[in-house]
Every structure is written in C-alpha cells, then in structure tokens.
Amino acid sequence: MTKLNLAFYWAASCGGCEISVLEVHEKILSLMDKANIVFWPCIMDFKYADVHAMPDGFIDVCFFNGAIRSEENAELARLLRRKAKIVVAYGSCAAFGGIPGLSNLYPIEQTCQRVYATTESTDNAGQVLPQLRTECGPGMSLHLPALHAQVRKLDQVVAVDYVVPGCPPVAEQTWSAITRLLEGDLPPRGTVLGAGDRSVCDECPFEKKGTGLKEFKRPHMARPEGNQCLLEQGFICLGPATRSGCGAACLTARMPCRGCYGPAGDNQDQGAKMISVLGSLLDTEDEEAISTILEGVLDLPGTLYRFGLPAGTLKKAHPDSGLGTQNREKNHE
Numbered sequence: 001m002t003k004l005n006l007a008f009y010w011a012a013s014c015g016g017c018e019i020s021v022l023e024v025h026e027k028i029l030s031l032m033d034k035a036n037i038v039f040w041p042c043i044m045d046f047k048y049a050d051v052h053a054m055p056d057g058f059i060d061v062c063f064f065n066g067a068i069r070s071e072e073n074a075e076l077a078r079l080l081r082r083k084a085k086i087v088v089a090y091g092s093c094a095a096f097g098g099i100p101g102l103s104n105l106y107p108i109e110q111t112c113q114r115v116y117a118t119t120e121s122t123d124n125a126g127q128v129l130p131q132l133r134t135e136c137g138p139g140m141s142l143h144l145p146a147l148h149a150q151v152r153k154l155d156q157v158v159a160v161d162y163v164v165p166g167c168p169p170v171a172e173q174t175w176s177a178i179t180r181l182l183e184g185d186l187p188p189r190g191t192v193l194g195a196g197d198r199s200v201c202d203e204c205p206f207e208k209k210g211t212g213l214k215e216f217k218r219p220h221m222a223r224p225e226g227n228q229c230l231l232e233q234g235f236i237c238l239g240p241a242t243r244s245g246c247g248a249a250c251l252t253a254r255m256p257c258r259g260c261y262g263p264a265g266d267n268q269d270q271g272a273k274m275i276s277v278l279g280s281l282l283d284t285e286d287e288e289a290i291s292t293i294l295e296g297v298l299d300l301p302g303t304l305y306r307f308g309l310p311a312g313t314l315k316k317a318h319p320d321s322g323l324g325t326q327n328r329e330k331n332h333e
C-alpha cells in the first residue's frame with residue numbers, strides 16, 4: 001500500500017492544536033501504518049529547507065494550525081500551499097483568526113508595547129522591543145520575522161481546501177477528519193470537517209424556558225442554577241451562534257460556550273448573530289435599562305468575537321475608535 005505524506009504546521013498558535021492531534025492517543029500508531037509524516041516541526045527536528053526541497057504537490061495533506069501574524073507565518077503558508085495537494089485549516093486560529101485575532105482591536109505598536117514592555121510580569125526596564133535585526137557580535141546578527149499590522153485567518157492568505165474548527169478540535173472529531181482524508185473520502189472543497197452543521201444549543205443539556213434577560217453575570221461571580229439555559233440565567237453563552245460538534249463540552253461542565261467552533265450554519269459573523277440573540281432576550285425595551293444591562297458585559301467585542309474577529313464583518317477596530325483601549329481599561333477596573 002502506498003503511504004500518504006502528511007504535514008502538520010503551526011503558525012501563530014498556542015500549541016494546543018498540536019497537542020489535540022496527540023490526544024487521539026494510540027490511534028496515532030495506526031496513522032503511521034498509513035502515512036509518512038514528512039514535516040511536523042513541533043514534534044521532530046524538521047527544517048524549512050526540507051520543505052523547500054520537496055517537489056510541488058509532494059505532501060498529500062497539510063494540517064495547518066495557527067493564524068497568520070508574521071511574515072514567517074505567511075511565507076510558510078504560501079510554501080506549504082505549493083507543496084501540498086490538500087491544505088486543511090486546523091483549529092480556530094487557522095479557520096477564523098482565533099484568540100490571536102483579538103489583537104486586531106489594537107494597533108500593532110500598542111500590542112508590542114503591551115506584550116513585551118508593560119505586562120505586570122515583564123521585567124524590561126529599558127522598554128526594549130523586538131527588532132527585525134539585532135547585532136550580537138562581530139559579523140553576527142539575529143533576524144526576526146516582521147509582524148503584520150493585522151492578524152489574518154489562513155484562507156485570507158492562501159486557498160484552503162477544508163476546515164476543522166475548534167480551540168482545539170476535540171480528539172474524536174480530529175480522528176474522524178484525519179481518517180476521512182486518509183481514506184480518500186473527499187467532500188466538496190470548502191467543507192467543514194469534524195463538526196456538525198447545527199448549533200451548540202442542539203447538543204446542550206440545559207433547557208430553554210423562554211424567560212428574558214435582566215442582567216449579565218460572569219462565570220466566576222455566580223454558579224448556574226438547575227438546568228435552565230445559561231443564557232437565560234444571564235451568563236453569556238455563544239451556543240446559539242456556534243457550530244455544533246464538540247458535544248457541548250463546556251456545557252457538560254456547566255460552563256457557557258465561548259464559541260470556539262466558529263459560526264453555525266450560513267451565518268458567517270458570530271458576533272452579529274449573538275447581538276441579535278441578546279437583543280431578542282433582553283427583558284426590556286427601555287434604552288437606558290438596555291445600556292445598563294449591556295454594561296454588565298466587560299468586553300463586548302472580545303466576548304462575542306473571541307475566536308473569530310478576523311473572520312467577521314468587523315475584522316479589526318478602526319484606529320480612531322478607541323475600542324481596544326476601552327476594553328483594556330475596563331479589564332483593569
């Protein structure tokens with residue numbers, strides 16, 4: 001039997017997607033019977049030169065996780081697109097921009113200043129920021145890839161064949177997507193693999209009772225009571241706007257859905273869908289009362305677009321909106 005050539009790559013990612021592949025446990029051994037791993041820098045010591053040396057189309061399937069934040073991420077996306085017959089946007093950062101995409105609420109200079117110089121745990125008295133080139137001795141210099149002004153999802157840089165959503169994708173769904181691709185069971189291009197086509201509410205153990213929303217609560221401030229829908233209890237739950245497939249993993253632990261499987265159905269904008277859901281649930285039509293209720297949400301764009309700001313209509317905050325700055329100040333209150 002001819003083995004397929006597989007590649008796994010991480011761009012702007014936390015590494016959770018790489019771990020999620022290993023969460024298939026001993027099944028990873030049967031993967032080795034069917035496929036050669038020809039590139040997986042997180043796991044083995046592959047070099048970019050190895051990929052450059054491959055003929056175009058040499059990789060059968062490339063699972064690409066992480067968003068596109070830097071020139072290095074974009075370069076590798078373009079290289080792997082050339083070398084792979086099938087490119088899969090694996091996980092929510094590649095599929096929708098993910099958590100890294102939230103930095104689109106701020107100008108890149110502000111993000112760098114915050115991350116490298118002013119976090120409470122950073123010891124950087126000289127406020128030194130990363131440089132593209134740093135001289136480090138006679139004839140020696142270090143180079144870092146340039147950061148892009150905005151974070152993008154993978155298909156905003158190269159063509160993507162399939163999407164496997166999740167932050168990270170749950171193991172059963174990862175395995176079903178991998179086996180489907182290995183068996184040559186190829187659905188139409190653009191299909192979302194390893195997920196359902198309904199919303200998280202369809203898999204949720206909580207029950208909707210039709211009561212309106214009077215206030216918002218944060219999960220660390222109150223415990224959900226009984227089996228009433230968490231949204232109706234005032235916890236922001238993105239279940240109605242989020243694709244099913246995780247088995248309502250957070251809800252079964254009595255935590256609201258944060259939206260990591262991305263938009264459900266034809267809707268492409270999770271935040272806009274949630275605004276409409278919240279609007280229909282508010283228990284008042286009085287504008288002042290609505291404003292007071294909404295003030296209970298600490299970080300509205302960060303909450304409604306947690307995993308998909310670059311994929312939504314907004315994509316980024318306007319530089320003059322002060323949106324990100326307001327969020328940061330609120331988070332520090």
Ligand code: SF4
Binds near residue numbers: 200257
């Ligand atoms: S909104 Fe959340 S808690 Fe309510 S039914 Fe949907 S997934 Fe369950």
Ligand code: SF4
Binds near residue numbers: 166242248
């Ligand atoms: S319940 Fe929501 S946040 Fe939790 S794993 Fe499922 S899609 Fe992701």
